[in-house]
Amino acid sequence: MRKQDCPIKKEWIVLNVELSFGVNDPKKIDIQELKKTYKITESLEKLDRDLIGLGSVKKRIQEITAILFMDKIRQDFGLSKYYPGLHMSFTGSPGTGKSTVASRMAELLQNLGYLSRGQLIVVSRDDLVAQFVGQTAPKTKDVLEKSMGGVLLIDEAYYLYKPNNEKDYGGEAIEMLLQVMENKRTDLVLIFAGYSEPMKMFYRSNPGLSSRVAHHIDFPDYSREELLTIAKKLFQERQYELSFYAEEVFLKYLDLRCQLPLFANARSIKNIVNRACFRLASRVMGETGVFTYKSLINITPYDLILSTLFLKGLKTFPMTKIGYSKRNSEIRTVFQVLEYEKLNYVEKPGKPQRSSKVFPVYVWKNFS
Incomplete structure (x- = not known):
């Protein structure tokens, strides 16, 4: 007798999943109240007031703020803490607001709890690198200690590295910065600033620095x-x-x-x-x-x-308004050019005083 195949009994397993979308969440957080607590809106509005234009820069700062803010909320819900890289690179011409943005960034990071003090320290090569052997390490260490808990902005950072000078000690300062960027990244943010092209060469020459800089922000003119x-x-x-x-x-x-x-x-x-x-x-x-x-x-x-x-680009003539003329329903002022010896028109002795008022009119050489 051939053994018959046993029929397979199929059972449907129904999973009753309730999509509550926060309705039954044991914990709720009011985002607007949390923004007030961390002063997010206040800091971003202050940045917008302080800086004219720079829309792309402000957008990047808002994006960085958003991920940091979200990380704080995730921690409040008991989710794992993710510490994003915060070291930055600011490139662009002088006077484009890099120091101002760095100061507001320090303020934001302190409000969010990523920095303990939130001060901004701005330095250049001379503040970190010494001219004689054995002096660079204590000099750099002193700057780093003052910067702990805040933001350290190194202006024209590419001057730290001089590969053609064997007696230069900038490499020693860079090595100390690399150690701090990795070991103290929870209480110190470094920002390297300078012109765009030299900064690219600087990072190519120092791949360790480039890999530790998470945010590259370009400041347009x-x-x-x-x-x-x-x-x-x-x-x-x-x-x-x-x-x-x-x-x-x-x-x-x-x-x-x-x-x-x-x-x-x-x-x-x-x-x-x-x-x-x-x-x-x-x-x-x-x-x-x-x-x-x-x-x-x-x-x-x-x-x-x-x-x-x-x-060299401008000639200045004092001129006297002598009347108006109407042409094509337009009122045009007619001026008479007066000869002069000095920039300010002065009545010459012996001549009657003119009743008309003298107006300074500025005419450029290339004016057509």
């Missing part, structure tokens, strides 16, 4: 309009105002200055603003014995035109 906005903001902070024609002269100044070497974006704008305020003070002191509110705050073209940058 400011546009013409953004530089003007920065200038206006700086003037407003000092309670000064750019007149309409002064704004036109300022834009021309930017066009000329950006073409010259060593232009430092917002840093150069700050210097321009300071010099304009100095010239206003000197002008008002020499022109009048009575101060008015307008004279104390109004930046005129004259306060910008005296820059040495305009000596």
Whole structure:
């Protein structure tokens, strides 16, 4: 008798899975309240106020903040702690806000509990590397100890490495930085900053550094309009105002200055603003014995035109308004050019005083 195959009894196993989406979660966390606790929104808004433009940079900072914030929430739910790499590289021209972003990043990391103190220390090669044997290690160690619990920004970091100089001790400082980046990464964030191309060569020469830098952020140069906005903001902070024609002269100044070497974006704008305020003070002191509110705050073209940058690129003519003409329903002002010997028009002795007012008009050589 042939043995019959035993029939297989099929049983369906039903898994009753309840997708609660937080309804029955034993623990709930209010994200908005947690943002207030860690001051996330406050810090990001402060960064946005401090910096004009730089949309790509702000987006990267928001992304880094988001993953750190999410990591804190995961820990509150009992999930495993993941410590993301926080060492960074900031590349770009001078005056593009690298130090400001580093300061806000230190503040964010302290609020989130990744740093104990949250201070920003900015150094260069001279602060880390000594000229004689045996002096670099204690010098670098001292900087690292002061930076613990915060952010250490090394400006123009590529100067640390000089491969063609056998007597250079920059390599010793780099070795100490590598050790700290690995062993003290829970209480110290290093940011290497400098021009883009030299920084690429620096990382290629030091692969150990490159592998430990998790975030590479490029800072673009400011546009013409953004530089003007920065200038206006700086003037407003000092309670000064750019007149309409002064704004036109300022834009021309930017066009000329950006073409010259060593232009430092917002840093150069700050210097321009300071010099304009100095010239206003000197002008008002020499022109009048009575101060008015307008004279104390109004930046005129004259306060910008005296820059040495305009000596070859601009001719200045005092001109007198002599009337108006209507053409094609447009009102146009007619000016008569007056000969002069000095920058400020002065009535010559023996001639009757003119009743018309003298207006300074600025004409560039390449003006068509």
